[in-house]
Amino acid sequence: MIPVRRRFLAGIAAVVLALPAAAPVATAEPAADPVTQNPISGSFSDTYADPAVIRGKDGYWYLYATSDPLHEAPSEFGLMHIARSRDFTDWEYLGTVFEEGDRPAWTTNTSFYWAPDIRYVDGQYVMYYTVTDTVAEAGPWNYAIGAATAPTPAGPWTDTGGPVVAPRPTGNGDYFNTIDPALLSASDGKRYLYFGGFHGGLWVTELDETGLRAVGSPTQVTIADRYEGSFVVERDGWYYLTASSANCCAGPVTGYSVYAGRSTSPLGPFVDHEGVSMLDSRVGGTQVLAQNGNRWIGVGHHTIVTDVSGQDHIVYHAIDRDDAWLDAPGGVNERPTLVDRLDWIDGWPVARAGAGPSDTPQPAPVTASSLGIDASAPASNGALRGDWSAGTDSNGDGGAVAVLSGEARTTRNAPRDVRVEADVRAAGTFSVEVARSGRNAITVTVDPAARTLTATATRGGRVERDTAPLPSRWSGEEWTALAVEVRDGRVVARLAESRLGDADAEVAVDLPRGLTGSRPVTLSGTAQVDNLTVVEAHEPVTERVDEPRTGRTVFTENFGGDLRPGWEWLRPSSSVTVGDGVLNWPLASVDVVGAGNTGPLLLRTPPEGEWIAETKLNLDLGSGTIRNYQQAGLIVRVDDDNLLRLGDVAIWGSRQVEFGKELNENGALRWGAHLGGPVASTMWLRIHHTTDPETGEHQYRSASSRDGETWRWGATWTLPADTSPSIGLYAGGGATPATVATFDWFRLYEVR
Structure with missing residues (x-):
């Protein structure tokens, strides 16, 4: 067999052709901005949950989903789904990952395959996925993580023959939730797999050099009763763990949402x-990400992808509350x-600057190049001239590629703030150069011999440089995505296997003043190049959307003695007392969710229009112990x-802010919640009310604070326009151990 490296070099030599001298430089004309409309999967499916995305070396963006029926009945359960698009707008459904007849032999014939995670590892595509039942373990729901490999993102998929992470018995006759895998190939040279869910928590394990088997002992990174659906990205020296909370699948009361923590280590702790x-x-x-009152609820289980302009996007599933x-x-x-x-605002990820899920047309992810470059066949139309020729990827799925054997330059000027990206196989040194003017230039170089990534900014006699080593897993014989971004007086370059927040190496240099400019881009070295894009670098959004703010106080109850007029007790309890500036409410084994409806409520009619209700709550639920489901807080009741109910609540070993909704759906009581926090022994809780100007529907948004000054705004629930809900206080959920909720006051505010 001819060694891969020799075949690769021979392939380059065979297709290098002489090209004419470079044409005069011209300025690129702007392209029309495409838009996308949620749901992006609507053209080929009715449901497409737990989405995962990767850009293949063929230039398509591939979208994967969990095992579900693809359509309304009649529709068979598909064993994980595949679709693809060039532009994130027009999608083509390709089929399933597995068929019934080729289920992995180590799984049962009734197992489900959930939550695919797709990556590019050592020159092949690897899909990690959840297996719900395995042959080797007794009993049902012995969750494990499997993997399958393929030469292309469309398959064919070959299972690896056993679990990446085996089932984990609890010792109590069942199994921890070993579900929802997500790979991170980190700049420390190691590969990590994150997995887990509500029953057991999120964990991370190191993988072997193949990326297909766990090694060592896993590390727990979240509490057991809060998160699932993890996805980790490396950015600006931090590892960001993002994950979903609450029930994914409660129909019209699903409060699923996405949260983040960060750490300087892939192993946490994440704060x-x-x-x-x-x-x-x-x-x-x-x-x-949390629901905002439009049609979409239950927003979560996500992937984070970066378009070719450098803008990040969150791809997730949601539920239409009117078609759940x-x-x-x-x-x-x-x-x-x-x-x-x-x-990314103040160092933290947030969807649409805090505006939440969109239900109107939005700018689509940028997927095409400017400067006349055909990204999928970069040498096809003369957009670059020089030592540059057309070739074919004979060792992978790249299709039409460009072969560089010297220097090639774009025939048009790139923007001053520019992002250049390409999939590269570097047989020798490979460089991307922008803003060249005489001896001045910004240059990023991949050096396979030295195993380094370097960014250099040269202006006159001043040279600024940053170099990072390439990890042992990096090979110039395999495709690697190189991105070079020049923006705001800084150049940042990253090499990555999958372009999904992973990093083989990253370098950054602050540029000498006056170095940037609208000039051609030059590629140099010996390499195969595919998916080349040169576009204007994205303009980051740096300010969050405005949050509700309290205005004039329109009502205050200080609990100094008799309640002020307008209050009404529903199912009053003699144990609840008012006086001396507090409302003392001993917790009892009562509730208002479900069919029992035994809990007392203190209610009043709120003002018309927009308002904020607020209370100060003292409730010490301790920590760590199981006190299901002691709680107290604000309630909105039809x-x-x-x-709707917003409270500080004990959920197994956790303490959380829960903003839940109960409704009667065709005779069935449904309950679901958004989970927030963190909590403290003294909490401030808010509910913001407004109405939809077109429909009159009531909209209620939650907020919580541990100091009365710093607020965390949460999800929005709705109630029908033809109702007149009351606002008030509640407490209950359990009498053991004996606990008293103390309310210091209740207020209603106008909104500024």
């Missing part, structure tokens, strides 16, 4: 923007795929079967 750990019982997490279920089979949530812009 939120206030320094609260995701491992704490009073669990932390900075909100990334597939018609058949019964009980299957309809969860199509959505995409929205992901911004009747006992149609209500």
Whole structure:
């Protein structure tokens, strides 16, 4: 067999052709900006949950989904799905990953395959996925993580013959949730697999050099009762763990949402923007994405992708609250795929600057090149001239590629703030050069011999340089994505296997003043090049959307003695007392969710229009111990079967802020919640009310604070326009151990 490296070099030599001298430089004309509309999977499916995305070396963006029926009945369960698009707008469905007849032999014939995670590893595509039942373990739901490999993103897929992470018995006759895998190839040279869910928590394990088997002992990175669906990216010296919380699949009351923590180590601990750990019982997490009152609820289980302009996007599933279920089979949530812009503000990711999921046309991810370059066949139309020729990828799925054997330059000027990206196989040194003017230039170089990535900025006699080593897993004989971004007086370059927040290496240099300019891009060296794009670098969004702010106080209850007029007790309890500036409410084994409806409520009619209700709550639920489901807080009530509830609640070993909704759906009581926090023994809780100007529908958004000054705004629930909900206070959920909720006051504010 001819060694891969020799075949690769021979392939380059065979297709190098002489080209005419470079044509005069021209300025590129702007292209029309495409738009996308959620759900992006709607053209080929009714549901497409737990989405994963990768850009193949053939230039297509591939979109994968969990095992579900693809359409309303009649539709068979597909064993994970595949679709693709050139532009994130027009999608083509390709089929399933597995067929019934080729299920992996180590799994049962009734196993489900959930939550695919797709990566490019050592020259092949690897799909990690959840297996719900294995042959080797007794009993049902012995979750494990499997993997399958393929030469192309469309398959054919070959299972690796056993688990990447085996089932994990709890010792109590069942198994921890070893589900929802997500790979990170980190700049420290190691590959890590994150996995897990509510029953057991999120964990991370190191993988062997193949990326197909776990090694060593896993490390727990979140508390057991909060998160699933992890996805980790490396950015600016931090590892960001993003994950989903709450029930994914409660139909029209699904409150699924996405949170983040960060760490300087892939192993954690991951803390939120206030320094609260995701491992704490009073669990932390900075909100990334939550429902905002439009049609979309249950927004989560996501992938983070970067378009060719450098803009990040979050790809996730959601539920249309007015069409929450597939018609058949019964009980299957309809969860199509959505995409929205992901911004980084003050060092934290947030969807659409905090605006949440979109239901109107939005700018599509940038996937095509400017400067006349055909990204999928970069040497096809003379957009670059020089030592540059057309070739074919004979060792992978790249298709039409360009072969560089010297220097090639774009025939048009690139923007001043530019992003250049390409998949590269570097037989020798490979460089990208921008803003060249005489001896001045910005140059990024991959050096396979020295095994380094270097960024150099030269202006006159001044040279600024940053160099990073390439990890042992990097090979110039395999495709690697190189991105070079010049923006705001800085150049940042990254090499990455999968372009999904992973990093083989990253370098950054602050540029000498006056170095940037609108000039051609030059590629030099010996390499195969594919998916070449040169576009204007994205303009980051740096300010969050405005949050509600309190204005004039329109009502205050200080609990100094008799309640002020307007209050009404529903199912009053003699144990609840008012006086001396507090409302003392001993917790009892009562509730207002479900069919029982035994809990007392203190209610009043709110003002018309927009307002904010707020209370100060003292409730010490301790930490770590199981106190299900002691709680207290604010309530919005139409009747006992149609209500919203915002409280500090004990959920198994965790303590969380829960903003839930109960409704009667065709005779069935449904309950679901958004989970927030963190909590403290003293909490401030808010509900912001407004109405939809077109429909009159009531909209309620949650917020919580541990100091009364710094607020975390959460999800939005709705109630019908033809109702007149009350606002008030509640407490309950359990009498053991004996606990008293103390409310210091209740207020209603106008909104500024």
